[in-house]
Amino acid sequence: MKILSAADIYKWEQATLISQNISSVELMERAAEALFQAIQQYVGERQASFVILCGFGNNGGDGLALGRMLHMAGHIVRIHLLEHTSYSAENEINQQRLHEMDISISSLSPESILEFPAKSILIDALFGYGLARPLDDRWKPLLYQINTASNPVLSIDIPSGLFADKPTPIEAPIIQAHLTYTFACAKLSLLFPKYASFTSNFQILDIGLEKNIENTLSTPYEYLQKEDVQLLIRPLQKFSHKGTFGHAYMVGGRYGSIGAAILASKAALKTGCGLITAYIPACGYTILQGAFPEAQVETDPLDTHISMFPKQITDYDAIGMGMGMGTHPDTEIALRQLFERLKLMPSIPHLLFDADAINILAKNPDWHVLIPPNSILTPHPKELERLIGLWTDDFEKIAKVRDWCRRYQQIVVIKGANTAIVLPNEMVHFNSTGNPGMATGGSGDVLSGIITSLLAQGHTPADAALLGVYLHGLAGDIAATTIHERSITATDIIAHLSSAWQHLQNPYL
Numbered sequence: 054m055k056i057l058s059a060a061d062i063y064k065w066e067q068a069t070l071i072s073q074n075i076s077s078v079e080l081m082e083r084a085a086e087a088l089f090q091a092i093q094q095y096v097g098e099r100q101a102s103f104v105i106l107c108g109f110g111n112n113g114g115d116g117l118a119l120g121r122m123l124h125m126a127g128h129i130v131r132i133h134l135l136e137h138t139s140y141s142a143e144n145e146i147n148q149q150r151l152h153e154m155d156i157s158i159s160s161l162s163p164e165s166i167l168e169f170p171a172k173s174i175l176i177d178a179l180f181g182y183g184l185a186r187p188l189d190d191r192w193k194p195l196l197y198q199i200n201t202a203s204n205p206v207l208s209i210d211i212p213s214g215l216f217a218d219k220p221t222p223i224e225a226p227i228i229q230a231h232l233t234y235t236f237a238c239a240k241l242s243l244l245f246p247k248y249a250s251f252t253s254n255f256q257i258l259d260i261g262l263e264k265n266i267e268n269t270l271s272t273p274y275e276y277l278q279k280e281d282v283q284l285l286i287r288p289l290q291k292f293s294h295k296g297t298f299g300h301a302y303m304v305g306g307r308y309g310s311i312g313a314a315i316l317a318s319k320a321a322l323k324t325g326c327g328l329i330t331a332y333i334p335a336c337g338y339t340i341l342q343g344a345f346p347e348a349q350v351e352t353d354p355l356d357t358h359i360s361m362f363p364k365q366i367t368d369y370d371a372i373g374m375g376m377g378m379g380t381h382p383d384t385e386i387a388l389r390q391l392f393e394r395l396k397l398m399p400s401i402p403h404l405l406f407d408a409d410a411i412n413i414l415a416k417n418p419d420w421h422v423l424i425p426p427n428s429i430l431t432p433h434p435k436e437l438e439r440l441i442g443l444w445t446d447d448f449e450k451i452a453k454v455r456d457w458c459r460r461y462q463q464i465v466v467i468k469g470a471n472t473a474i475v476l477p478n479e480m481v482h483f484n485s486t487g488n489p490g491m492a493t494g495g496s497g498d499v500l501s502g503i504i505t506s507l508l509a510q511g512h513t514p515a516d517a518a519l520l521g522v523y524l525h526g527l528a529g530d531i532a533a534t535t536i537h538e539r540s541i542t543a544t545d546i547i548a549h550l551s552s553a554w555q556h557l558q559n560p561y562l
């Protein structure tokens with residue numbers, strides 16, 4: 054699914070009005086209907102009480118129409134409308150509809166002192182994507198009351214005060230929503246860690262905007278969902294043998310962190326490659342063989358860390374390296390020598406660089422040109438910062454990574470909530486699976502194993518990165534259905550990879 058700017062959503066909306074021959078009030082009614090259905094699901098069967106805070110534009114119009122529907126469904130509804138000199142036409146029509154039904158509207162101003170009945174749900178319909186500039190300090194008292202109330206806050210389209218597609222200063226007043234119902238497509242700011250406290254969760258509501266028109270709007274940003282990754286899966290062949298599914302080579306571990314190599318290797322095999330060979334320092338031999346009998350193991354001549362890469366490293370289908378590897382100068386030199394060797398070869402295995410492999414690359418910017426094109430790097434934010442330097446906000450971070458990926462023709466997977474996969478063509482795919490419970494030691498090693506496995510199975514690097522990130526998050530989400538998020542471990546993610554494959558391949562789930 055595309056992630057569009059506010060300007061493009063507006064264009065999409067306007068073109069839909071023409072192509073479907075409907076009025077903007079009818080579209081607003083559709084949006085309110087979608088909201089109403091979603092909120093009915095949120096509250097379940099019970100009668101609930103709502104306080105709806107409406108602005109003077111169309112976001113406020115959505116709130117007014119929603120209030121009417123909730124009232125008609127038997128809920129207790131209090132509607133507050135910002136006093137203003139002029140309202141949007143659709144907003145006025147919905148005020149009129151409420152008057153006709155004798156549903157009262159209280160006035161609201163930034164100075165209002167509000168009382169929220171206990172257990173009522175607050176609906177934030179103050180500002181949507183029409184926000185033209187950050188809200189000024191005058192709005193602080195009103196937003197403070199909403200943000201500090203113990204009531205749940207549901208935002209319509211976007212938490213009021215937040216720009217959809219450009220940086221918002223976080224010192225400006227912004228609604229802290231528990232859940233945002235956003236129309237038609239995901240918005241960039243709903244995906245960025247910097248705004249997580251305003252947007253912890255969101256749901257996309259389909260309001261029937263015309264698909265053909267969406268196809269004409271171009272954007273470098275995509276929201277990666279099930280239907281997108283399903284297209285990337287390769288069917289299993291009946292006459293397969295273990296060689297068919299590729300041989301992954303997992304390079305990592307040092308004295309004290311052999312577990313990272315075990316996790317990555319197990320995850321690789323559970324993702325479906327036919328064979329894995331782990332290359333680790335000698336101290337890990339017994340540990341790895343004992344913990345994971347399905348793995349083949351090769352060891353470095355040194356006991357404690359990796360000091361060389363064997364000649365046969367290039368014989369494998371894919372290499373994943375860096376997990377728990379350390380940044381010993383011997384390892385650093387070995388990596389440099391590997392790059393020199395790869396340069397001379399006509400064809401080489403696909404490569405993934407994680408953790409300490411990235412740290413070594415970050416320390417040596419002049420090696421970036423030596424990284425074989427189309428390799429995958431999977432940094433967490435700190436590793437990314439070492440690789441590309443500091444950024445002031447998430448928008449700049451994405452811009453810098455896009456630039457880096459184009460320049461060096463690499464794929465960067467920025468790990469975190471809504472992991473972003475940035476491709477050499479500068480497309481950015483934000484993942485929709487995963488949960489905070491996955492921020493746990495070893496989770497990244499598992500991701501490296503999954504992606505390397507997909508590379509070994511013959512997926513293109515871009516497909517392997519997209520499918521791998523989605524599968525990893527999905528396995529974590531399925532794990533979270535039976536294991537509390539606080540208790541999820543990397544091993545649990547591996548244990549649920551099989552269910553993730555099942556889920557992904559089942560059209561009815």
Ligand SMILES: NC(=O)C1=CN([C@@H]2O[C@H](COP(=O)(O)OP(=O)(O)OC[C@H]3O[C@@H](n4cnc5c(N)ncnc54)[C@H](O)[C@@H]3O)[C@@H](O)[C@H]2O)[C@H](O)CC1
Nearest residue numbers: 066081084110111112180181182183184185186187188210
């Ligand atoms: N996506 C869709 O297809 C649909 C969206 N709908 C809803 O419409 C809003 C966008 O409505 P719009 O009228 O363009 O803007 P807002 O309601 O967000 O408010 C604009 C209003 O506020 C003024 N303003 C802007 N910034 C400030 C500021 N810093 N301080 C004070 N006032 C400000 C501005 O001048 C306008 O007057 C979208 O989010 C959806 O909720 C449709 O209902 C259905 C289809």
Ligand SMILES: [K+]
Nearest residue numbers: 180209211213
């Ligand atoms: K809003």
